[in-house]
Amino acid sequence: MKHEAVSTHSPEHLKKVEINALGFWIYLMSDLVIFSILFTTFVVLGHNYAGSAGPGELFSLPYLFVETLLLLISSVVYGTGMVALQDNKSKTVLKALGITFLLGAGFVLMEIYEFYDLIAAGHTPRQSGFLSAFFTIVGTHGAHVSFGLLWMLIMMYQVKTRGLTLGVCSRLMQLSLFWHFLDIVWVGVFTVVYLAGVV
Amino acid sequence: MDRNKINDALGLGHLSTAKYIVGFVLAVILTIVSFGLASFQGATSYALPGLFIAAILQMLVHLHFFLHLDSSSKQRWNLVTLAFSILLIFIFVGGSIWVMATLNSRMM
The missing domain is CATH 1.20.5 (Single alpha-helices involved in coiled-coils or other helix-helix interfaces)
Structure with missing residues (x-):
């Protein structure tokens, strides 16, 4: 065990981890481009209500505020997990990952319930250009968060079984970038899609 | 020793809970400003630019305090x-x- 730990921390391995981190960052930038295109679509189509309900009637700001806070708090809790990671406290890392997972799951469940509520009331994506664009951008963000949650489960398993090895730390770092990135995208979503529509 | 090497390779080692808390407080304040602008439409003409300024500020807060971009x-x-x-x-x-x-x- 000790021997393995030494051999996996060779300069080449450490260099590879740095290159991987940059590669993951470039993936995030390409994801940013995808979201920008969806934002553009929303801005172009967002006022085409086709006679059906608009944002003022459909969105509840208090509900959205709770959703936003859940995601924001989950981001900070993940951050405290990274502080524990640098101090080599694997128990605290696991705890932070678990709380982040629950908060993120709460966010996704609230989003699913919102979609369910809209569709049950007849506000489906086919109703208007506005609703098509709305479901596309919010759904894409929700899908990203869901994959982040799946990744988080896998990382909790890896921390538990392998401990804080170089590989596990590297992936935890990438997941942190992913998670904070999704929170930044959410700032754009609640501003452009929800609040700007209500104003 | 190994821990330090890993931290160095991952750009860790300088993180502090305090920095995350400061970022969190700023983000919450900016979120409340955004929701406040949308809820109380006293000054309608300022609401939209205000929303976008608050959003950009909040994104910068996230980049600095959470993603540690410098x-x-x-x-x-x-x-x-x-x-x-x-x-x-x-x-x-x-x-x-x-x-x-x-x-x-x-x-x-």
């Missing part, structure tokens, strides 16, 4: 790729919205 040499390529992405996004988002808005007004 101008250190380790982060240079992260900054360069981010700047390039923003340039591209500015061209195609701004361009698309401009074209579609013009088209819209011509069709009226």
Whole structure:
């Protein structure tokens, strides 16, 4: 065990981890481009209500505020997990990952319930250009968060079984970038899609 | 020793809970400002620009306090790729919205 730990921390391995981190960052930038295109679509189509309900009637700001806070708090809790990671406290890392997972799951469940509520009331994506664009951008963000949650489960398993090895730390770092990135995208979503529509 | 090497390779080692808390407080304040602007439409003409300013400020808060993006040499390529992405996004988002808005007004 000790021997393995030494051999996996060779300069080449450490260099590879740095290159991987940059590669993951470039993936995030390409994801940013995808979201920008969806934002553009929303801005172009967002006022085409086709006679059906608009944002003022459909969105509840208090509900959205709770959703936003859940995601924001989950981001900070993940951050405290990274502080524990640098101090080599694997128990605290696991705890932070678990709380982040629950908060993120709460966010996704609230989003699913919102979609369910809209569709049950007849506000489906086919109703208007506005609703098509709305479901596309919010759904894409929700899908990203869901994959982040799946990744988080896998990382909790890896921390538990392998401990804080170089590989596990590297992936935890990438997941942190992913998670904070999704929170930044959410700032754009609640501003452009929800609040700007209500104003 | 090993821990320090890993921290160094991952750009860790300087993180503190206090920094996350400061970022969190700033983000919550900006979120409340955004929701406040949307809820109380006393000054309607200021609401939309205010919303976008609050959003951009909050994104910068996230980048600084959560993603720890700075101008250190380790982060240079992260900054360069981010700047390039923003340039591209500015061209195609701004361009698309401009074209579609013009088209819209011509069709009226």
